[in-house]
Amino acid sequence: LTPGQTRELDRISMAELDIPGKRLMGNAGRRVAEKALEMTSDIHDPAIFILCGKGNNGGDGFAAAVILNEQNYQIQIHSIPDKKEIKNDSLHYYLKCEGLGIPVTFGSHIPEFKKPDLVIDGLLGTGFKGELRKDLIPYVDWINETVSKILSIDIPSGLDGNSGTLHLRAVKADATMTFGGCKTGMVFRNGPDHSGNVTVGEIGFPELDELDLPGLEWTLYSSEQSKEFFHKPAIDAHKYSSGKVLVIAGSRGMTGAAMLATFGALRCGAGLTITTAPSSLNEIYERSIIEGMTLSLEDGNSGVLSGDHFDPIMEKVDWADSVVLGPGLGRELETQELIRQLVQSINKPLILDADGLFPFSGKLEKLNAREFPLL
Structure with missing residues (x-):
């Protein structure tokens, strides 16, 4: 309380x-x-x-x-x-x-x-x-x-x-x-x-x-209670049956946030991940995320995501079972507008964190309009 x-x-x-x-x-x-x-x-x-x-x-x-x-x-x-x-x-x-x-x-x-x-x-x-x-x-x-x-x-x-x-x-x-x-x-x-x-x-x-x-x-969960969220994989489990996560994260100077979010998804048991990457930074993503895939998005060497990337990102939302949005995306105006559009449009469970929250500062009620789970 x-x-x-x-x-x-x-x-x-x-x-x-x-x-x-x-x-x-x-x-x-x-x-x-x-x-x-x-x-x-x-x-x-x-x-x-x-x-x-x-x-x-x-x-x-x-x-x-x-x-x-x-x-x-x-x-x-x-x-x-x-x-x-x-x-x-x-x-x-x-x-x-x-x-x-x-x-x-x-x-x-x-x-x-x-x-x-x-x-x-x-x-x-x-x-x-x-x-x-x-x-x-x-x-x-x-x-x-x-x-x-x-x-x-x-x-x-x-x-x-x-x-x-x-x-x-x-x-x-x-x-x-x-x-x-x-x-x-x-x-x-x-x-x-x-x-x-x-x-x-x-x-x-x-x-x-x-x-x-x-x-x-x-709700406060103890360490013991938290263990209940993690289940032993089925003996016949494979990457296509273990959940697909789209990670929309990172920008120039903050690529580490995208890596950590992706590694976290994999360690929690996700079978497949795709991480969006501004094209000028894609090589960094490719070298670091060896277990997951990347989606290179042309950025004109800006190092950030913008509204131009909305459609290709939404195509991958259809592929995913859940989405992570925000870590290290930066606070440029074009990125904030993209985040607002994505939050309204993503029809999958969404984890919104870090820079993903910034466009809603003082306007958290706008998040209530979502019909799908939001964390």
């Missing part, structure tokens, strides 16, 4: 399905507490330090403390917002902590506390992006410098939940307990290195396949 989809999931759950926010937060706290128990199972009488921010992540931290208190753990909570700034469902669970006598401190300085065995990071949630506030930097540094295990709630604080980018620093967690679904920022860029072991905790959200969330639908 993206942060925007997560917000919509929250809204649907509470506003349309009448699931109380307190219940969702309580369930989230229970999942965090369960993960904390798992991470400290080999420690006698563990000490747990919980940092709570202003948002729902802080509330989840308070809710987790209530559950952990039942185990008689040594718990210390430090809240970034003052008591009067804690609102809504977070206030409900803060007051529970107060009623149970769980120590809670406030302010801009981390209090002295015996070396914790586990730090629970509830500073920032999935809505964070950009630079950390200066007053939060010492907290993130303290968390990362501790020799304790680190558990982040929903997403490591300081990590962009959409893109996985960070500005200078973010919490580097050993584990993250997230809700609703893994966040896109956890699998892109800095996300995997900072999220640690990611668990999606069940807190009572509706099933995602029952909802119409905005934006793209994301």
Whole structure:
């Protein structure tokens, strides 16, 4: 899920399905507490330090403390917002902590506390992006410098939940307990290195396949699941029965992109490949692609493909079972126009990548007009 989809999931759950926010937060706290128990199972009488921010992540931290208190753990909570700034469902669970006598401190300085065995990071949630506030930097540094295990709630604080980018620093967690679904920022860029072991905790959200969330639908495949896409060839398989791929890629200075795309198709099991080549570069293609065929297209020594090549390319589209379009094609105007024409006309499964996406920058809705599979 993206942060925007997560917000919509929250809204649907509470506003349309009448699931109380307190219940969702309580369930989230229970999942965090369960993960904390798992991470400290080999420690006698563990000490747990919980940092709570202003948002729902802080509330989840308070809710987790209530559950952990039942185990008689040594718990210390430090809240970034003052008591009067804690609102809504977070206030409900803060007051529970107060009623149970769980120590809670406030302010801009981390209090002295015996070396914790586990730090629970509830500073920032999935809505964070950009630079950390200066007053939060010492907290993130303290968390990362501790020799304790680190558990982040929903997403490591300081990590962009959409893109996985960070500005200078973010919490580097050993584990993250997230809700609703893994966040896109956890699998892109800095996300995997900072999220640690990611668990999606069940807190009572509706099933995602029952909802119409905005934006793209994301699916995360593990290495083991990915293997299911590769099948052992039949004993009588041959090149004509193993799929034909047309690769439309490469230009002067970027012939390597065409080679890599072609080699990738062959290594995935394609029986036959044809790679388009501007005629002035065809010798390079011929020398490098020894397992596949090439289609030399007269280019007047320009080193790029253009609208003049539309018809001969479409003839090979009829031959192919699937098409790769874009890697290293360049961004010349005539090439962009060719790409637009091809995307509209190719009636086979199409993988669109790299320079193939450039003509649709800011106009991705135009890709929705395709009737055939597009990746």
